[in-house]
Amino acid sequence: MTSTYSASTVVDVVEALPTLFGFTPADSFVAIVTEGPATGSVSGSASTCPMLRASTRRLR
Protein backbone atom coordinates (compact mmCIF):
# COMPACT_ATOMS: atom_id res chain seq x y z
CA MET A 1 0.00 0.00 0.00
CA THR A 2 1.33 3.41 -0.95
CA SER A 3 0.23 6.47 0.95
CA THR A 4 1.02 10.10 0.41
CA TYR A 5 1.53 12.40 3.35
CA SER A 6 1.95 16.12 3.06
CA ALA A 7 4.59 18.06 4.94
CA SER A 8 4.00 21.77 4.93
CA THR A 9 6.85 22.77 7.22
CA VAL A 10 10.43 21.75 7.85
CA VAL A 11 9.43 20.24 11.18
CA ASP A 12 6.65 18.21 9.51
CA VAL A 13 9.25 16.48 7.36
CA VAL A 14 11.14 15.31 10.44
CA GLU A 15 8.01 14.31 12.33
CA ALA A 16 6.72 12.25 9.39
CA LEU A 17 9.84 10.06 9.19
CA PRO A 18 8.31 7.20 11.24
CA THR A 19 5.81 6.64 8.45
CA LEU A 20 8.67 5.72 6.11
CA PHE A 21 10.29 3.14 8.35
CA GLY A 22 7.63 1.82 10.70
CA PHE A 23 9.61 3.09 13.69
CA THR A 24 10.95 6.37 14.99
CA PRO A 25 14.53 6.58 13.74
CA ALA A 26 17.21 7.86 16.11
CA ASP A 27 20.93 8.48 15.70
CA SER A 28 20.52 7.86 12.01
CA PHE A 29 21.15 9.55 8.71
CA VAL A 30 18.07 9.52 6.50
CA ALA A 31 18.03 10.24 2.79
CA ILE A 32 14.83 10.47 0.76
CA VAL A 33 14.57 10.56 -3.01
CA THR A 34 11.88 12.99 -4.09
CA GLU A 35 9.71 13.07 -7.17
CA GLY A 36 8.03 16.19 -8.40
CA PRO A 37 8.58 19.77 -7.39
CA ALA A 38 10.10 20.50 -4.03
CA THR A 39 6.94 22.19 -2.88
CA GLY A 40 4.84 19.10 -3.65
CA SER A 41 4.47 15.81 -1.90
CA VAL A 42 7.55 13.76 -1.17
CA SER A 43 7.38 10.14 -2.21
CA GLY A 44 9.73 7.41 -3.25
CA SER A 45 12.35 5.37 -1.51
CA ALA A 46 14.24 6.16 1.61
CA SER A 47 17.41 4.85 3.12
CA THR A 48 18.54 4.97 6.68
CA CYS A 49 21.25 3.39 8.69
CA PRO A 50 22.54 3.77 12.20
CA MET A 51 25.65 5.88 12.07
CA LEU A 52 27.78 3.21 13.65
CA ARG A 53 26.80 0.71 11.01
CA ALA A 54 27.51 3.22 8.23
CA SER A 55 30.98 3.84 9.66
CA THR A 56 31.64 0.14 9.95
CA ARG A 57 30.73 -0.46 6.34
CA ARG A 58 32.98 2.33 5.16
CA LEU A 59 35.91 0.73 6.93
CA ARG A 60 35.59 -2.58 5.05
Added chain:
Amino acid sequence: MIAGHMNTHRQDGVVLVALTASQEVADTLMAGVVTYLSEAPVVLALRADDAHVWEYDRHGRPDHGAPVHDRHRVVSEAVVQAVTEGQQIWSSREELAALFEPAPIFDGITDAAAFIEADGQGATERLALSATAALEEAATGDLLVYQYRVLAVAAQIISVRDAIWSTITRETAEADAEVWRAVAIKTAGTAAAGPYALAAFGYWLAGDGARAAMAVDQAMNANPHHSMGDLVRTVVSLGLAPSTWKGIPG
Protein backbone atom coordinates in the same frame (compact mmCIF):
# COMPACT_ATOMS: atom_id res chain seq x y z
CA MET B 1 26.54 4.07 0.99
CA ILE B 2 23.71 6.58 1.40
CA ALA B 3 24.90 8.66 -1.58
CA GLY B 4 25.23 5.46 -3.61
CA HIS B 5 21.59 4.60 -2.92
CA MET B 6 20.47 8.03 -3.97
CA ASN B 7 22.51 7.99 -7.17
CA THR B 8 21.00 4.69 -8.32
CA HIS B 9 17.45 6.06 -8.24
CA ARG B 10 15.78 8.29 -10.76
CA GLN B 11 15.23 11.43 -8.80
CA ASP B 12 14.15 15.02 -8.92
CA GLY B 13 15.75 15.87 -5.62
CA VAL B 14 17.01 14.58 -2.31
CA VAL B 15 15.99 15.30 1.28
CA LEU B 16 18.72 14.63 3.85
CA VAL B 17 18.13 14.44 7.59
CA ALA B 18 20.79 13.83 10.25
CA LEU B 19 19.12 12.68 13.45
CA THR B 20 21.71 13.31 16.10
CA ALA B 21 22.50 15.53 19.04
CA SER B 22 26.01 16.05 17.71
CA GLN B 23 26.50 19.03 15.41
CA GLU B 24 29.98 17.81 14.50
CA VAL B 25 28.84 14.34 13.45
CA ALA B 26 25.96 15.79 11.45
CA ASP B 27 28.20 18.32 9.68
CA THR B 28 30.69 15.63 8.69
CA LEU B 29 28.04 13.22 7.40
CA MET B 30 26.08 15.91 5.59
CA ALA B 31 29.12 17.29 3.81
CA GLY B 32 30.26 13.79 2.90
CA VAL B 33 26.92 12.67 1.45
CA VAL B 34 26.41 15.89 -0.53
CA THR B 35 29.92 15.56 -1.99
CA TYR B 36 29.12 12.11 -3.38
CA LEU B 37 25.65 12.89 -4.71
CA SER B 38 25.86 13.08 -8.49
CA GLU B 39 23.32 15.45 -9.97
CA ALA B 40 20.27 15.47 -7.74
CA PRO B 41 19.62 18.83 -6.14
CA VAL B 42 19.37 18.87 -2.37
CA VAL B 43 15.78 19.94 -1.72
CA LEU B 44 16.20 20.05 2.04
CA ALA B 45 19.02 19.19 4.43
CA LEU B 46 18.40 19.11 8.18
CA ARG B 47 19.76 18.10 11.54
CA ALA B 48 17.31 17.26 14.27
CA ASP B 49 17.62 16.36 17.92
CA ASP B 50 14.74 15.70 20.30
CA ALA B 51 13.77 19.34 20.60
CA HIS B 52 14.95 21.30 17.57
CA VAL B 53 15.60 21.18 13.83
CA TRP B 54 18.41 23.05 12.08
CA GLU B 55 18.84 23.63 8.34
CA TYR B 56 21.84 23.18 6.05
CA ASP B 57 22.30 24.96 2.74
CA ARG B 58 22.04 22.99 -0.51
CA HIS B 59 25.79 22.35 -0.46
CA GLY B 60 25.51 20.57 2.88
CA ARG B 61 27.04 23.40 4.87
CA PRO B 62 25.47 24.50 8.15
CA ASP B 63 23.13 27.36 7.33
CA HIS B 64 23.84 29.53 10.30
CA GLY B 65 21.46 32.17 9.00
CA ALA B 66 18.48 29.79 8.96
CA PRO B 67 16.08 29.82 11.85
CA VAL B 68 16.05 26.98 14.36
CA HIS B 69 12.69 25.23 14.45
CA ASP B 70 11.08 23.86 17.58
CA ARG B 71 9.84 20.29 17.15
CA HIS B 72 6.17 19.55 17.75
CA ARG B 73 5.14 18.22 21.12
CA VAL B 74 2.29 16.28 19.55
CA VAL B 75 2.18 13.34 17.15
CA SER B 76 2.33 14.54 13.54
CA GLU B 77 -0.66 14.44 11.21
CA ALA B 78 1.23 12.09 8.90
CA VAL B 79 1.76 9.55 11.69
CA VAL B 80 -1.88 9.79 12.72
CA GLN B 81 -2.94 9.21 9.11
CA ALA B 82 -0.58 6.24 8.74
CA VAL B 83 -1.82 4.59 11.92
CA THR B 84 -5.41 5.23 10.88
CA GLU B 85 -4.68 3.44 7.61
CA GLY B 86 -3.36 0.42 9.50
CA GLN B 87 0.39 1.01 9.60
CA GLN B 88 2.11 -0.06 12.80
CA ILE B 89 4.74 2.36 14.02
CA TRP B 90 7.13 1.24 16.76
CA SER B 91 8.88 3.59 19.10
CA SER B 92 12.35 2.47 18.09
CA ARG B 93 14.24 0.36 15.58
CA GLU B 94 15.13 -2.04 18.40
CA GLU B 95 11.47 -2.58 19.23
CA LEU B 96 10.72 -3.49 15.62
CA ALA B 97 13.84 -5.67 15.36
CA ALA B 98 12.66 -7.68 18.37
CA LEU B 99 9.89 -9.10 16.17
CA PHE B 100 12.61 -10.85 14.17
CA GLU B 101 14.44 -12.42 17.11
CA PRO B 102 14.48 -16.24 16.99
CA ALA B 103 12.11 -18.07 19.36
CA PRO B 104 12.67 -21.58 18.02
CA ILE B 105 10.31 -24.48 18.63
CA PHE B 106 11.18 -26.54 15.52
CA ASP B 107 14.27 -28.75 15.64
CA GLY B 108 15.39 -31.23 13.00
CA ILE B 109 14.08 -29.24 10.04
CA THR B 110 17.21 -29.83 7.94
CA ASP B 111 17.04 -33.57 8.58
CA ALA B 112 13.35 -33.67 7.71
CA ALA B 113 14.05 -31.90 4.41
CA ALA B 114 16.89 -34.30 3.60
CA PHE B 115 14.60 -37.25 4.31
CA ILE B 116 11.93 -35.93 1.95
CA GLU B 117 14.46 -35.20 -0.80
CA ALA B 118 15.86 -38.72 -0.46
CA ASP B 119 12.37 -40.12 -0.77
CA GLY B 120 12.11 -38.87 -4.34
CA GLN B 121 10.20 -36.44 -6.50
CA GLY B 122 6.81 -37.62 -5.33
CA ALA B 123 7.63 -36.66 -1.76
CA THR B 124 8.88 -33.18 -2.71
CA GLU B 125 5.76 -32.62 -4.81
CA ARG B 126 3.54 -33.56 -1.87
CA LEU B 127 5.53 -31.17 0.32
CA ALA B 128 5.09 -28.40 -2.24
CA LEU B 129 1.33 -29.00 -2.34
CA SER B 130 1.11 -28.97 1.45
CA ALA B 131 3.13 -25.77 1.63
CA THR B 132 1.01 -24.09 -1.03
CA ALA B 133 -2.16 -25.09 0.83
CA ALA B 134 -0.74 -23.69 4.06
CA LEU B 135 0.10 -20.37 2.40
CA GLU B 136 -3.38 -20.15 0.92
CA GLU B 137 -4.88 -20.86 4.32
CA ALA B 138 -2.65 -18.23 5.92
CA ALA B 139 -4.30 -15.63 3.71
CA THR B 140 -7.62 -16.22 5.46
CA GLY B 141 -6.63 -17.12 9.00
CA ASP B 142 -4.04 -18.41 11.43
CA LEU B 143 -2.06 -21.55 10.73
CA LEU B 144 -1.67 -24.56 12.98
CA VAL B 145 1.77 -25.37 14.36
CA TYR B 146 2.28 -28.33 12.03
CA GLN B 147 1.59 -26.07 9.03
CA TYR B 148 4.32 -23.70 10.13
CA ARG B 149 6.60 -26.72 10.33
CA VAL B 150 5.64 -27.80 6.80
CA LEU B 151 6.61 -24.35 5.57
CA ALA B 152 9.90 -24.47 7.47
CA VAL B 153 10.77 -27.76 5.75
CA ALA B 154 9.58 -26.48 2.36
CA ALA B 155 11.97 -23.53 2.62
CA GLN B 156 14.95 -25.92 2.78
CA ILE B 157 14.44 -27.72 -0.55
CA ILE B 158 15.52 -25.41 -3.35
CA SER B 159 13.04 -26.58 -5.98
CA VAL B 160 10.13 -26.24 -3.55
CA ARG B 161 11.41 -22.95 -2.13
CA ASP B 162 11.82 -21.49 -5.63
CA ALA B 163 8.30 -22.56 -6.58
CA ILE B 164 7.00 -20.76 -3.47
CA TRP B 165 9.29 -17.77 -4.08
CA SER B 166 7.85 -17.37 -7.60
CA THR B 167 4.34 -17.00 -6.17
CA ILE B 168 5.22 -13.93 -4.07
CA THR B 169 3.82 -10.90 -5.88
CA ARG B 170 3.64 -7.23 -4.97
CA GLU B 171 0.03 -7.75 -3.99
CA THR B 172 0.78 -10.61 -1.60
CA ALA B 173 4.33 -9.66 -0.57
CA GLU B 174 3.58 -8.06 2.79
CA ALA B 175 1.24 -10.84 3.94
CA ASP B 176 3.60 -13.54 2.67
CA ALA B 177 6.51 -11.88 4.46
CA GLU B 178 4.61 -11.94 7.74
CA VAL B 179 3.93 -15.67 7.35
CA TRP B 180 7.60 -16.38 6.60
CA ARG B 181 8.70 -14.23 9.54
CA ALA B 182 6.43 -16.32 11.78
CA VAL B 183 7.93 -19.50 10.31
CA ALA B 184 11.49 -18.22 10.64
CA ILE B 185 11.40 -17.25 14.30
CA LYS B 186 10.01 -20.72 15.14
CA THR B 187 12.83 -22.51 13.28
CA ALA B 188 16.03 -23.49 15.05
CA GLY B 189 19.59 -23.25 13.75
CA THR B 190 20.76 -22.85 10.18
CA ALA B 191 17.36 -23.97 8.85
CA ALA B 192 15.96 -20.58 9.86
CA ALA B 193 17.92 -18.91 7.06
CA GLY B 194 15.50 -20.06 4.34
CA PRO B 195 12.28 -18.68 5.86
CA TYR B 196 14.06 -15.49 6.97
CA ALA B 197 15.30 -15.01 3.39
CA LEU B 198 11.79 -15.48 1.99
CA ALA B 199 10.48 -13.00 4.56
CA ALA B 200 13.21 -10.52 3.62
CA PHE B 201 12.33 -10.83 -0.04
CA GLY B 202 8.63 -10.28 0.69
CA TYR B 203 9.29 -7.18 2.77
CA TRP B 204 11.60 -5.78 0.10
CA LEU B 205 9.01 -6.42 -2.65
CA ALA B 206 6.40 -4.72 -0.45
CA GLY B 207 8.67 -1.68 -0.21
CA ASP B 208 9.52 -2.16 3.46
CA GLY B 209 13.27 -1.80 3.48
CA ALA B 210 13.59 -1.64 7.26
CA ARG B 211 11.91 -5.00 7.85
CA ALA B 212 13.70 -6.51 4.85
CA ALA B 213 17.05 -5.53 6.35
CA MET B 214 16.11 -6.99 9.74
CA ALA B 215 14.97 -10.29 8.20
CA VAL B 216 18.05 -10.60 6.02
CA ASP B 217 20.31 -9.91 9.00
CA GLN B 218 18.69 -12.83 10.81
CA ALA B 219 18.99 -15.04 7.71
CA MET B 220 22.71 -14.42 7.52
CA ASN B 221 23.09 -14.86 11.28
CA ALA B 222 21.47 -18.29 10.94
CA ASN B 223 23.57 -19.27 7.93
CA PRO B 224 26.24 -16.86 6.61
CA HIS B 225 26.51 -18.91 3.40
CA HIS B 226 22.81 -18.95 2.50
CA SER B 227 22.64 -18.07 -1.20
CA MET B 228 19.14 -16.58 -1.31
CA GLY B 229 19.83 -14.62 1.86
CA ASP B 230 23.02 -13.29 0.28
CA LEU B 231 21.12 -12.30 -2.86
CA VAL B 232 18.42 -10.45 -0.93
CA ARG B 233 21.08 -8.80 1.24
CA THR B 234 22.75 -7.47 -1.92
CA VAL B 235 19.44 -6.18 -3.27
CA VAL B 236 18.59 -4.46 0.02
CA SER B 237 22.05 -3.00 0.58
CA LEU B 238 22.10 -1.59 -2.96
CA GLY B 239 18.76 0.06 -2.28
CA LEU B 240 17.21 -1.41 -5.42
CA ALA B 241 13.59 -0.42 -5.95
CA PRO B 242 10.99 -3.24 -5.84
CA SER B 243 9.87 -2.17 -9.31
CA THR B 244 13.10 -3.70 -10.67
CA TRP B 245 11.81 -7.19 -9.81
CA LYS B 246 10.47 -8.95 -12.92
CA GLY B 247 9.84 -12.31 -11.32
CA ILE B 248 11.75 -15.59 -11.48
CA PRO B 249 12.29 -16.58 -15.13
CA GLY B 250 10.10 -19.56 -15.97
